[in-house]
Amino acid sequence: MPRASAKSSATGLPVVEIDLSVEAGEWPAEAELAALGDRAVAAALAELGAKAGHSELSVLFTDDAHIRTLNAEWRGKDKATNVLSFPAFPVRPGDALPPMLGDIVLAAETVRAESALESKSFDHHLTHLLVHGLLHLLGYDHETDDEAEEMEALERRILARLAIADPYAVTDEA
Template structure:
């Protein structure tokens, strides 16, 4: 396992600005790398998640609501935008050994901005949360069943707390 700058497992990030007014891509990349590093560190240290020796790659696609609605319709039969979608490169269960490519995380700018306004939080904080959320999906975590949702939300909260960000669910206790 190759450590990143903070001693966390390294994660390689491929950023693609596909649609939307995202501003400075270097800023978004820095936010995402910080989120990915914190999430990887937490998964290794707290969940016993193995990592490959070579840094696995995550593709982060920056989209707008129109693009996200198309992707959501194609893959989830929901003709509306959503804030984040994740597509693992290979099926993985929590604790399973990932390959060299973890998968894709897609973010929708307008939805993220609207939700951040509704939540009264900085857009950067919401982006960070959604990158962490998407990253956990790449490792097989989900929120379909209540028990799984509670586990995933608790891990997210713990990771975000390590980044000095508030609990996005309002009352989740980190595990």
């Protein structure tokens, strides 16, 4: 299983060591995935005003078959999904970063199908899902309307820092 490691940091922000693993599926080169991960994490931490420190994050790039198994086992939903997050520690929004954030798992076929269906750049959609997964690890959720509104607004602001269009905007094509 190929592995890559990336460090996400910006002046005054925490350092997040990102352990990337491409297990299955058609994904861009690991160097490209590492760059997308670094940018997504740095933008999220900057928007959140996270304090300096050190943490680790694992990102697994896999296929629909594996994420379907994980989704069934951990969430009781026997279907593929785009992204799953598994926090290493319970964290609430605004808490200090734990030493280990947890795991983000992404499914190639679902991510590609969604980006095509929604006429979005694959890289932009993948970046959005990395941000979304990271926010779950940082204690954000979308179980209630208020939580969803807060999380989506935060995602929009983070993606705007990366010059990525609002992923929730309704277009004439959609």
